[in-house]
Amino acid sequence: MGPLIGEDGVARCPWAGGAGVMRDYHDEEWGRRVHGEAAYLERLTLEAFQSGLSWSTILNKRPAFREVFHGFDAGAIAAFDESDVERLMQEPRIVRNRMKIEAAVTNARASVALRDAEGLEAFVLGFAPDEPPAWADTTEMATTSVESVALSKGLKKRGFAFVGPTTMYALMEAIGIFDPHLVGCFRRGSD
Template identity: 50%
Template sequence: MSVVPRPEIVTGDDGLARCAWGAADPEYRRYHDEEWGTPQHDPVRLFEKVCLEGFQSGLSWITILRRRPAFREVFHDFDASQVAAMIEADVERLLGDARIIRHRGKIEATIQNARATLALDQPLDELLWSFAPSPRDDSPVSFAEVPSTTPESTAMSTQLRKLGFRFVGPTTMYALMQAAGMVDDHLAGCFRSNAERHADEAAAAVRA
């Protein structure tokens, strides 16, 4: 597949073309290559993503990504039952922990989201993936083509709010969909995009 070089796609020192945001910082590169856009069904990791996307609101994702080990430590590796048992004293303790984002509303929302998760009448992964749209036919060529919200992310947000979740607005939920692989917003030309993967699979089939 021949793609005209453009600023939003960058070829790394390993010869792989990537979305530009995932090419510069080593941690972003690992996240781009291994996580972002990869279908995630583990309920623990999905709960983590719901909470961390909420913490990211108003900040850059790299800020959250670099603090993720500390978030996992203080929130019991995002075990919902343990997080749900946290009390006001825990909130106050975390407000003094400079390793994470010290935002009372977001800390309290994480605890509330754990309680809401435990109260669900279906697994969290089943609930979240019920809002996943049908795969698009073509990868976006530019991030100008990537929306910040969709009808599906708005519907997810509305339902989660009804169920007691907080910091789950439509934009935040679309970011969750991207991160959890419910949508694939890797650009055309990126080695992780659907188009590139399908081309590789077709080439492999021909060689076979």
């Protein structure tokens, strides 16, 4: 399926056709570059929490995630202990999954450790594809790539968790490492 024209007359990727949080995310954020450690850690964390759930669930809970994870300040999250994990397990405004919460803490600690090298942003950007995809139809779209597999392995070697190749591919799309919009979508090539 190619881009769909919404009730507003605009062609978009098919998953963003109707008004609401998904279309807003598509139009304003998805595929746009972000900058800074906190922005990268937020997207990495939210992609991990999204695994097995709908993205709209995560988007609706994002304000609470930002609050309880201190704006995704890696240093603040890295200082979390078991009592913080237990507190988050009781927080009904977020996804309460112990493995994902613990992975968020682990990844914050690994992000802090990366500061002594190139940092999280530069590390992730180092896996950008030489030949970005340009799909015209959803049947052409991939869920992993050579680069997402390599990014997954690289992050795991540096102590990150819950960073599988599919999750890393979704991260690469979300943060604009390449333009994920279908050819014909109004957002394709806009950033």
